[in-house]
Amino acid sequence: MRHMLFTAAAISIALAAGPAFAQRDPAYQSARAQGLVGEQPDGYLGIVGTPTAELRALINNINIQRKKQYTDQAAAGSTVQQMAFVTGCNLIQRTAPGEKYQAPDGRWLTRGSEPPVRDPRCL
């Protein structure tokens, strides 16, 4: 009985404190891990190779939700685009090795262990 309680507690703590990808839609996480979609400097997801209907639907769904958050969070004195840009800086910084991101010159790059190539205005 105590073993079960301990296990249940351990699992719930792991889920709550786990890395972000534990809460992503599995299709989204899979597309990210395969490098089919990647982070753009403007704060939104982009399709890396040939677009498919599924990928388009996937990123549109997520990008719409992101845009809502950017709109809510952009305080007086900044624009939605600026909030999106600064978030994009952070998102690219947080890409895991193997994932794709877009450099400021438009190239899609694969994240390695070194810091990503970002717009010079990013912190």
Next chain:
Amino acid sequence: MRSRCTKSLGTVRHATAVASVAMLAGGCVNVSAPDKPIVINLNISITQEVVYRLDNKAKALIQENPGIF
């Protein structure tokens, strides 16, 4: 690097004929590589002060919405 845009000219008549064909074909193409890497401006106007102001917000936003980021 010498681009293809320069042509060696023969007689005036020949040069005119060559030039006309080149213009019909769409003109010259410069095949030398650019000196500097191509930088596409993201076309966003943002000052460093705004970046500083928004950065902590952006970090919090990502933490609080892990499913979409």
